[in-house]
Structures are given as C-alpha cells and as structure tokens.
Amino acid sequence: MPASPAVLSAADAIRKIQHSLRLATDNALRSVNLTAPQYFALAALAAQPGLSGAALARRCFVTPQTMTGIVANLAGAGLISRQADPEHGRIIQTNLTRDGTRLLEHARARVEKIEVAMVGDLDRAEREALADLLLQCADALAQLK
Numbered sequence: 001m002p003a004s005p006a007v008l009s010a011a012d013a014i015r016k017i018q019h020s021l022r023l024a025t026d027n028a029l030r031s032v033n034l035t036a037p038q039y040f041a042l043a044a045l046a047a048q049p050g051l052s053g054a055a056l057a058r059r060c061f062v063t064p065q066t067m068t069g070i071v072a073n074l075a076g077a078g079l080i081s082r083q084a085d086p087e088h089g090r091i092i093q094t095n096l097t098r099d100g101t102r103l104l105e106h107a108r109a110r111v112e113k114i115e116v117a118m119v120g121d122l123d124r125a126e127r128e129a130l131a132d133l134l135l136q137c138a139d140a141l142a143q144l145k
Contacts, residue, residue, distance in 0.1 A: 080097060
C-alpha cells in the first residue's frame with residue numbers, strides 16, 4: 001500500500017529542515033574551525049564525560065569509523081584527551097580538555113542562535129508541540145527495528 005501524500009510531505013519537510021539546519025550549523029561553526037559532527041562530539045562529551053569512541057559514535061549518529069576520524073582530529077587539536085578506562089583497560093575514555101570546553105562554549109553560542117532563529121516565529125506552545133510531535137515520529141521509527 002503506497003504511503004499517503006501527508007506522510008511523504010512530513011518526511012520531505014524533516015529532510016529539508018535537517019539539511020538546512022546542518023548547512024546553517026556548518027556555516028556558523030566555520031569561524032571557530034569546527035564541523036557540525038565535531039561540535040556534536042564535543043557537546044556529547046560535555047554532557048557525558050568519559051564516553052568511549054563507540055558510545056560517542058552512537059550519541060552523534062555516525063559510524064564508529066567516522067567517529068575515529070573525528071576523535072583523531074579533535075585530539076590532534078588538543079580539544080579532547082583520551083585515556084584507558086581504569087576498570088576496563090581496552091575501553092578508551094574520551095574527555096574535553098580546557099581548550100575543548102572553551103571552544104565548545106563559543107561554538108554553542110553560535111548554534112543556539114541558529115536554533116532560536118529556526119523556531120523564532122513559533123510561540124512556546126507551538127515549540128513544545130513541534131518537539132513533542134518530532135519525538136513521537138522518532139519513537140514510531142524506533143519501533144520498526
């Protein structure tokens with residue numbers, strides 16, 4: 001049974017907003033020499049220090065191979081540090097450095113401006129409804145696994 005035009009329209013709208021958000025984020029972060037995936041990795045580490053590379057990849061919705069490159073670049077720039085987990089030596093924990101924390105603060109301000117602009121014409125109830133509806137869509141897709 002083919003999908004209804006409304007379902008296709010919602011999926012198209014989500015793809016369009018994701019693409020536009022990614023472009024705007026990349027553009028805003030260029031001035032602080034970060035890519036969107038690097039920013040999201042730093043933000044994930046700020047929220048949950050000590051993540052392994054695999055856990056970080058899951059949090060950032062990229063493959064472990066992609067995250068390996070992101071982590072290498074961030075470590076090379078001195079923005080993160082990596083050390084063996086004291087309980088599980090094979091697991092490498094990743095943490096923000098002082099420079100990484102400072103850069104994340106600058107980057108976060110730029111990303112927040114984009115988010116505010118994105119929903120600026122919506123009132124609080126509309127923003128809450130939008131977030132709720134998008135989470136319902138994500139939950140519905142999670143059930144397909």
